[in-house]
Amino acid sequence: MVTRQPRKQRKALYNLPAHQARKQISAHLAEPLLLKYNRRTTTLRKGDTVKVLRGDFKGTTGKVLEVDVSAMRVTVDGVVTKTAKSVSKPRPIHPSNLLITKLDLTDAFRRKKLGAAESDVTEEDREAARKAKADAAEAKKKRAEEAKEPKAEKAAENEEEEK
Numbered sequence: 001m002v003t004r005q006p007r008k009q010r011k012a013l014y015n016l017p018a019h020q021a022r023k024q025i026s027a028h029l030a031e032p033l034l035l036k037y038n039r040r041t042t043t044l045r046k047g048d049t050v051k052v053l054r055g056d057f058k059g060t061t062g063k064v065l066e067v068d069v070s071a072m073r074v075t076v077d078g079v080v081t082k083t084a085k086s087v088s089k090p091r092p093i094h095p096s097n098l099l100i101t102k103l104d105l106t107d108a109f110r111r112k113k114l115g116a117a118e119s120d121v122t123e124e125d126r127e128a129a130r131k132a133k134a135d136a137a138e139a140k141k142k143r144a145e146e147a148k149e150p151k152a153e154k155a156a157e158n159e160e161e162e163k
Contacts, residue, residue, distance in 0.1 A: 027042075028041050044095050045107075047063060048102065050062065050074075050098040065090065073093060075090045079091050105120050
């Protein structure tokens with residue numbers, strides 16, 4: 001069924017499965033990227049550099065820190081608000097209010113989809129990808145250690161109770 005009714009369009013958008021909602025989180029490419037890759041928009045990913053086009057943070061440029069598929073919002077580095085307790089908190093932005101100024105091309109699948117060459121990946125991007133991978137591995141190792149520690153602590157507590 002094809003409909004133009006806004007309420008049905010909104011309902012369809014809100015009820016999309018995650019794999020389809022992910023494709024909806026896209027933004028326009030800046031003019032140099034548009035001419036280079038011959039496409040107007042692409043899906044946003046963590047690591048892309050974007051410029052805010054609308055709202056209180058208009059003109060702010062930063063890297064995408066997080067993509068929230070369920071809320072259809074993107075968190076950008078440098079876009080923060082203060083809470084009532086004076087704590088800085090990232091402010092999510094709708095992807096339609098962003099312009100992609102630099103793409104993260106460390107992923108081979110994304111390069112292939114855009115028609116980009118291996119040489120388009122900068123050394124800075126490669127280093128950032130290596131660092132992110134190392135940080136993820138370290139965090140995983142830390143979580144595994146923390147999962148083991150409570151068992152050891154419980155065993156020690158049980159021994160103390162038996163005494």
